[in-house]
Amino acid sequence: MRIDHFLPRYDIMARYETTVQASVKRTYAAARHLDMRRSTSIRMLYRLRGMPAKGLTLDGMIDTGFVLLADAAGQEIVLGLVGRFWTPSGYLEKVDAAGFAAFHQPGLAKAAFNIAFTPLSDASSRVTTQTRVYCPDNTSRRRFRRYWMLISPFSGWIRKEWLKIIKARAEQGP
Secondary structure, X not given: OOHXXXXXXXXXXXXXXXXXXXXXXXXXXXXXXXXXXXXXXXXXXXXXXXXXXXXXXHHHHHHOOOEEEEEEOOOEEXXXXXXXXXXXXXXXXXXXXXXXXXXXXXXXXXEEEEEEEEEEEOOEEEEEEEEEXXXXXXXXXXXXXXXXXXXXXXXXXXXXXXXXXHHHHHHHOO
């Protein structure tokens, strides 16, 4: 998986998956145009965190600070983010795809997530999403782990909602 290139070592990982009764091509298209505004719970969680509403699509996430690390049609989409996620502002550090893998500044954490596609047949596929976080030093690792204890259920909820939205849109057809 391409996420392995960008974040092979990590301190935290969460993975979710679903089976979709649609081709990988259609499932990828549904994921690439993921519209999280379809989920009341995601809109509410974004609002609570103070995240902009325009970040409720993959392209919107890129516009608000995420970096597109890889986009291999029908295989995997990978996005990344660097910051102090445990602080109220998140203190996001601007990096590009080339610099993401090499970034190891103490006091910050790197997060990557993917949406990956596996064909099961011509008319069905498996979609997985994986979130990984790496902290290069003990202080940021301790701070992030405390933060993760609080937010991991909500992060998981968001990822599960993504999968529901992708599944519904792909199975709905064009």
